[in-house]
Amino acid sequence: MYANQQIEQLDREGMQALQLERLQKQLKWAEEKSFFYQQKFAKAGVTAKDIQSLEDVKRLPFLTSNELYQIDSLDILTMPLSGILRFSVVQQENGEVTKLYTNGDIAHNVEMMTRSLVAAGINQTSVVALQGDMSDSRSMDIQYALEMLGATVVAMGTDYRQWLRFMELVSMDTIISTPQLIMQLIIQLQATGKNIADYPITRVICRNQQGLQNAMQRHIADRTHATVYNFYEPAELGTASMLFQCEAHKGYHIQEDYFYPEIVAFHSDQVVTEPHQMGELVVTTLMAEAMPLIRYRTGQAVMMETDTCDCGRTLHRVTTPFTFM
Structure with missing residues (x-):
């Protein structure tokens, strides 16, 4: 598709x-x-x-x-x-990054994200958990693109207690998050005696902020039994x-x-x-x-x-x- x-x-x-x-x-x-x-x-x-x-x-x-x-x-x-329509500040290890966006910039980002999500198999039947800071402009782009596709979006935020509640309330097939937050979710579920592999998650999309290579990819795939895709952000x-x-996973x-x-x-x-x-x-x-x-x-x-x-x-x-x- x-x-x-x-x-x-x-x-x-x-x-x-x-x-x-x-x-x-x-x-x-x-x-x-x-x-x-x-x-x-x-x-x-x-x-x-x-x-x-x-x-x-x-x-x-x-x-x-x-x-x-x-x-x-x-x-x-x-x-x-x-x-300017949107103002965003992201804290990094080596400093602070300020990004400003026009209406056109946001539209372009959402268009690109829509393509990326479709390439990973997202469609209107998907139920997607979106972990992370929802004030981050990149998270907002992902949410808008998901909604344009007609997918159901579960804004999980950054509070692990909210993650655990949503995992029980909603049957989600996809998680979009950083590798670090996904691992935290796995650990928090394990602490309550639950295994993330027992949930109907078939797709994990990792938002890699430091580099293209996702050092946790194999571990996340092994623990979730899901197909892992990567974004570079x-x-x-x-x-x-x-x-x-894309689904071919050839770069x-x-x-x-x-x-x-x-x-x-x-x-x-x-x-x-x-x-x-x-x-x-x-x-x-x-x-x-x-x-x-x-x-x-x-x-x-x-x-x-x-x-x-x-x-x-x-x-x-x-x-x-x-x-x-």
């Missing part, structure tokens, strides 16, 4: 044409509206007009997480606060759906109409063009309105897979050394 078959099965020529059109608009918008990018582009001696092809992206300067933590978030903002990206897994599909991906050699600015070569994932937003990210270095070690997936999607995929565990 596909949420947007036209995009998810778009041929490569069509996708690249769409990416270039959106990239040029994104760069023009960032250059005109963001004080941060005005300075960054000027320092690198490049302008939005210089980017005439996707290959020209390599002329643009990189953006690192350290920069995002050091600058004032309002400097990267492309509009006055009166144009670092706070810096402001979305949980840039990358998603992470990239939402290529919203993000332009590159693989760059580690500790270098050299773009990796050879297939099946490991490098660092670098992404550029293509439709961000409030806070564009231009050539953001994610720090994730991946390889690019360009063949059509077994699920039928033509969206390129990234894999890690542990993707197929």
Whole structure:
């Protein structure tokens, strides 16, 4: 099943044409509206007009997480606060991440999340437990996408006592949460003499905030007897759906109409063009309105897979050394 078959099965020529059109608009918008990018582009001696092809992206300067933590978030903002619909602050180990969203940004995130959920098998018959802080913008996107699909949403929150009540009250087939909260749920159920495997859960979607690799995946699968899917949601990206897994579990599909991906050699600015070569994932937003990210270095070690997936999607995929565990 596909949420947007036209995009998810778009041929490569069509996708690249769409990416270039959106990239040029994104760069023009960032250059005109963001004080941060005005300075960054000027320092690198490049302008939005210089980017005439996707290959020209390599002329643009990189953006690192350290920069995002050091600058004032309002400097990267492309509009006055009166144009902002949602304001979100996420506490991280190395600092605080502030993300601001327009109505368009939220709509794009919900569209991407809808595709991601459908790829994991969610539909209108699904009953989904959503664990975590519901004030987190990424959690709100997930809830909106679930409701658009017609799925039943059980907002579990962060209180374990509420988790236990809902587990007895509602027959849920899916849990969406961080690996850490899922493990806490397993432990709390065990403390009351119950086994999570005895509940009708067939699907667990892990929200991985630190990296693509989910170190707890095998343990969670063994304890729940459920199929485990993974989302990648670092706070810096402001979305949980840039990358998603389908039922084939052969890597992470990239939402290529919203993000332009590159693989760059580690500790270098050299773009990796050879297939099946490991490098660092670098992404550029293509439709961000409030806070564009231009050539953001994610720090994730991946390889690019360009063949059509077994699920039928033509969206390129990234894999890690542990993707197929």
